[in-house]
Amino acid sequence: xxxxxxxxxxxxxxxxxxxxxxxxxxxxxxxxxxxxxxxxxxxxxxxxxxxxxxxxxxxxxx
Numbered sequence: 001x002x003x004x005x006x007x008x009x010x011x012x013x014x015x016x017x018x019x020x021x022x023x024x025x026x027x028x029x030x031x032x033x034x035x036x037x038x039x040x041x042x043x044x045x046x047x048x049x050x051x052x053x054x055x056x057x058x059x060x061x062x
Contacts, residue, residue, distance in 0.1 A: 025033065
């Protein structure tokens with residue numbers, strides 16, 4: 001039977017090694033991506049609200 005503490009330890013070491021190999025975005029790329037995500041979320045919320053109002057009006061008219 002394998003030692004579970006060793007498995008967790010090996011997994012943690014592997015994760016740390018893999019994270020060191022990752023290429024992390026620069027500050028400007030991070031800011032641009034964050035702004036894009038924020039704008040996309042706002043547009044999606046507006047669309048869902050608009051669709052909800054239309055469907056609510058259609059259901060109430062039936």
